[in-house]
Amino acid sequence: MRRSARAAGPALLAAVVLAWTLIPLVWMLSASVKTELQLYLRPPRWLVVPPVWDAYRQVLFQVPFAQYFANSLVVAAGTTAGAMVLGALAAYGFSRFAFRGAATIRFLILMTRMVPRIALVVPYFLMMLRLGLLDTYTGLILAYVSFALPFTIWLMIGFFDEVPRDVEEAAFVDGCSRYRAFRDVVLPLAAPGLVVTGIFAFLLSWNEFLFALILSGVRSKTLPVVIAGFNTDVGPLYNEMSAAAVLVMIPTVILTLVLQRHVVRGLTLGAVKG
Amino acid sequence: MNIRVRIACMTLAVVLVGGLGGAPVAAAPGETISLAFLAGYKEDVLRANIAKFEQASGIHVQIDASPYDDLYKKTLLSLSTSANRYDVLFMDEPWVPALADFLAPLDDITKQMDLADFVPSTVAAGRYRGKLYALPVDPNVQLFIYRKDVFQERGLKVPDTWDDVLHDAQALNDPSKSVAGIVTTAGSDQQTGLYMLLLIWSYGGDVLDKNDRPSAETPEARRGAGEFVQLLKYAPPSVQSYSFADVNKAVQLGKAVMAIQWASGARPMEDKANSTVAGKLGYAVMPKGPAGRDPMRGVWTIGIAAKTSHKDAASKFVQWITGKEFGTAAALYPATSSAIHSPRVSVLQDPKVDAALPYAPALLANLRIARSRTRVPQWPDIQEALRQAAAKISTGAISVPDGLKELDASLGRIMAK
C-alpha cells in the first residue's frame, strides 16, 4: 500500500513534467494546421479535422523557404566544422600540456561566452563590411564559430582528459609524432564526446537569431529570421508563424531525440566535473 | 615544426570551407538588383507578381524581407555605412527624412511618369526639403469605420465631429452585451501615440511647432489628448492591451460599433471567412475637431540608393512597382490578412477594385486630405517618446497635462542630440 503510494508520487510528477513540457509544443502544432478563425474558437480545438494546410503552403511556397533552410544547414555545418577543428586542437593543448597561466586562459575563454551579443553587432557589421563578408555564409560562420568555440573547448578538454595517456605513450614508442597520435589514437577514442560537442555547435548556429537578423540578407538568411518575419505591421500572422516554427523545430527535435543519451552526458559533464 | 604547419593548414581549411559557401543564389542572366522589403503579407503580394517584371525587363530582383521593427535598422545601417547592400528600398514615410541623405533624387525619373494619376498627398510622402526621394507604393491612412446596420437601426447619422463621436460612443456602448462604442488602442502599443496625435491635431496642437521645436505643452494639445482619453471610456474593457490586430479583431467579431483604424486593417474586416461583420461596415472621412479634419497618412514608399551601381534597373523597378499594372494586381490580390493598395486614383476608382475593396472610396477621400507627421530625421525617436507618453496618459497612470509635460521634455532631449 505504502509502496505503491510512494511509486505513484514520482509517476504523477513525471506526468506533470511531460504535460508542462509538451502542452506549448502541441498547441503550436495545432495552431499551424488551422485557419485564423479556428484559432480563436472557444473552447479551444486541439485537433481540427481535417487539418488545414494553408499556413504551410504559405510558408513553403510564398517565400523561398527551401533556400533559407539550405542556408541554415550550410551555416550550421560550417560552424560545426570550424568549431570542432579549432576546438579539438585547443582542447588537446589544454588537456595534454601544463603551462603557466593555463587555468586563467581557460577561464578567459569561457568568459567570452558571456559577452552579450548585441554588444558585438555593430562592430562586427563594420568589420564584415570591410572584409566584404556581409551577407555571406562565411560572415555568419565566423561569428558563430567564435560563439561556439568557448564551450567546444571546455567540453572537449573533458573528453580528452578521459582518454588515458598510456595509449598515446604507446603510440610515441611506436614512432608516431604527437600529431599522428592525436589524429589516429586520441580522436577516435574521444569520438562519442566529440559528436556531442558537434551537436551543440550545430544547434547554436541553427538557433541563433540576432546576428542572422542584422547581418544576413538575400544570400544567407537563416530560418529564425523567417519566423520573426510573420510579425507584421498589421499584427502577428499566428498560423504562418506557427507553421514556420514547426518546420524549424523538426531537425532540432530529431537530433535531440536520436542522440539524447549522449546529449545528456555532454550537458552534465562540464558542470559536474567542475 | 611539422605540427605547426599542419595546424596552420587545418585552420586555413576551416576558413576555406566557410568561404566556399559564398553566393548560393544563381546569378540571373541579366542585371540583378537588391531590394530591402517588408516581410509578411506585402512580401507575399510582391513575390506573387514579381515574375511579370522580371520577364518583361530581364532584371532579377533579390528580395531581402525583414520584420517591420528591423527593416529601418537594417536599411539605415546599410545605407549609412556604404555597405551598398540594397539598390532599392521600401520605406515607411516617416523614415524618408532620416534616409534622404542616402537616397537618389527621383526628379529625373518622374519626368517620364504620369504623376498626375497619383493622389497628390501620397507623392508628398516621398518629398523632403523640396526634393522627391521616394515614390508611393502602398498608401495607408487612418479611416473612420462604423457599423452601418447599427447606425441605421438606432437612427444615427455618421458623426462629423469628435464631439459627435463621443456622444454616439456613449449612446452605443453596451458592456452588458460586450459591445463597445468605439475601439482604438490604449496602452503601450505604437498605435496609441498615433491616435492621440490624431486628436491633438484636430484640436490644433502638434508635437513640434513650425520651427521643429517641442510644442506638446499647449492648451490645444491638452484638449485633443483630453478628448482622446474621454473616448476611451467607451472602448472595450481590455483596450489597454490592444494592438493593431486587436482593434481589427474587435471590429471583425462585432465587439465595437465604431473604430479608427488604418486602411491596411480594413481588408480582413471584409473577409467573410474571418469577419462576422463583412458587408456591414461603413467607411467615412475622419471626424473633425475645432482645428480641422486630419486623418494621419502613412504611405509606404520606394526609393533608390544614391550609391547604387544599377540605377537604370532600379528606376525600371520603381516605375513598375508604382505603376498601374502592379497597383491593380496588388489591390485585387486575394489576401485575407492585408494587402498593398495603390496610390493611383485610376486604380482606386477602378470598378473592379471598388467591388473588391468596399473601403476604396473612403481610402481615397481620406488620402486627399491626409496630414503627415512632422518631416524630421528624428521622427523614429519622437514616435517612441510619443508612444511612451501616450501609454501613460491613456491608462490614467499620469494626468494629461503632466503626461504632455513629460513628452515635451523628452522631445527637447531628442531634438538637442
Place this chain on the structure above:
Amino acid sequence: MERYARGGLPWLAPGIAFLLLIDLFPLAYAVVISLYSWWLVRPSDTRLVGLGNYAGLVTDPQLAHDTAVSAVFMAGAVSLELVAGLFLAVVFARRARIFDLVRPVILLPLFITPVVSGTMWRLMFHPDLGIVNYYLRRIGIAGPPWLSDPGLAMVALVLLDAWRTIPFMFLVLHAGIVSQPHEFFEAAMVDGAGSWQTFWHITLPLLRYIMVVAVLIRAMDAFREFDIFYVVTSGGPGTATETIQMLNYRIFGFGRVGLASALSTLTLVLVAAMSLALLRLLGRERTA
C-alpha cells in the same frame, strides 16, 4: 610532467588567435566607437565626445530601470529554475526507469530555437486565442491580460525561461546526485535519518559546488538573453520588460551607434565584474 610542459602553444594558437580576432577585436572596436557621437542618419557629423555618451547614459533613468528589469528577470528565472530543477533531481534521483521515460521529452525545450519557443508563449498567453486564460477561467479564475500587464509580462517571460532551462538544472543536478557515493546515504539510513534530513544534511552540501556553477552559468545566460524578449514582448508593455540588451537594441535601432556602443561597453564591464566574482567564488568553493 616536464615532457608536457612545452609544446602546448601551437595547439592553442589557432583557437586563441581566432577568438582574439573575431571576438576581442570587435569588442575593442565597440569601446572606440563609444567615445564618438555617431548618428547613422548624419554620418558626417560624427565627432569625438570622450565620455559624453557615458554621461548621457548614466543620467538616463531608463538605464536604471532597465538594469532593474534585467536583475529581476535574472533573479526570478534562476531561482525558479534552481528550486524546480533540484526538486525534480531529488525525486527522480533513485528512479532510473521513470527518469529514462521522461528524459527524451525533457531535453526538447533546451534545444528548441528560442524564437520558436517565444512563438509558443505568445500563442499560450494570448488573451483570446491562448489556452492559459481559457483553462484558468474554467477553474474559476479570470485570466489577466498576461503580456500587456507590466508585472505579468515579466512573469510570463520568467516562466518561458524556466520552461526552456529547468531541464538543464534538472539534468545537471541529477547527474550530481547520481554521482554521489552511495555509502553516505546508506550510513544515513542506518542512523535512522529521514529523507528530509538526508537531503538537508547530505545531498545538499555535496551538491553545493555543482549548484553554484549551474546557477552562475544560468545567471549569465539570463543576463544576456535577447531572443525571447524580442519575440514575446519586444520590451513591452511600454518599457516594462525592457532589459539592458533590449535598450541597447532600441538605441541601435535609432541609429545612435556611439550611444549604443557606450552601453555595450558598460555591459561588458558589468559582465567582467560578474565573471571575476564567479572566479573568486569558485576558488573559494573548491577549497572549502
